Amino acid sequence: MYRQLMGLQQLSRRTITSSARRQIDNSVKEKQKLFQEDSGMPIHLKGGTRDALLYRATMTLTVFGFGYVVFELFSAAMPKKAQ
Template identity: 45%
Template sequence: MAPAQQGYRLQDVGSRGDMYYKFSGFTQKLAGSWASAAYSSQGLKPVAPSEAPPIIFATPTKFASETTTYDYAGKNKVPQLQTFFQKSDGIPVHLKYGLPDQMLYRTTMALTLGGTIYCLIALYMASQPKNK
């Protein structure tokens, strides 16, 4: 037989009416099988449950009108804070709380200034050639 004719020809494969295939989980390829194995996938048979499963959530459903509301947030302080921060007393909003706001503001300004100076020094050192 010539090397070009070693495989099945298309009409030979098409003429065989008893060839069935199924997916092989072992080789991860299609493999030839019997008709009964090909039609019942991997040997799994449909099983009908003999009894109904137990109810998981047996409590009745509550409607929105039946639910109770809880006050977890406490008293609403927003109106008082609005009047406090909207007073025109000449102090900027970010400093109205006094000493804690001043400390946060000054720390932020010091870190910003220090970071800027550090970046400028690093840029200056990177721009200078190394002497060998």
């Protein structure tokens, strides 16, 4: 039983350490070039369509959230009518 556990331990260690890692390209230089160029575009929109959608969604949620807070404050400030 001990030999089987040691064999299993060796096998698991060998497959984990010798497995081929996925190569990831370093794209930092391209991103730096993109974000540092002077194109007249705001920095928060230079990332493309995804950044534009994220910006618009954030602004929409902010405006609706502000409106909801004002509505709730107004409704809390007004006295309730007794029936």
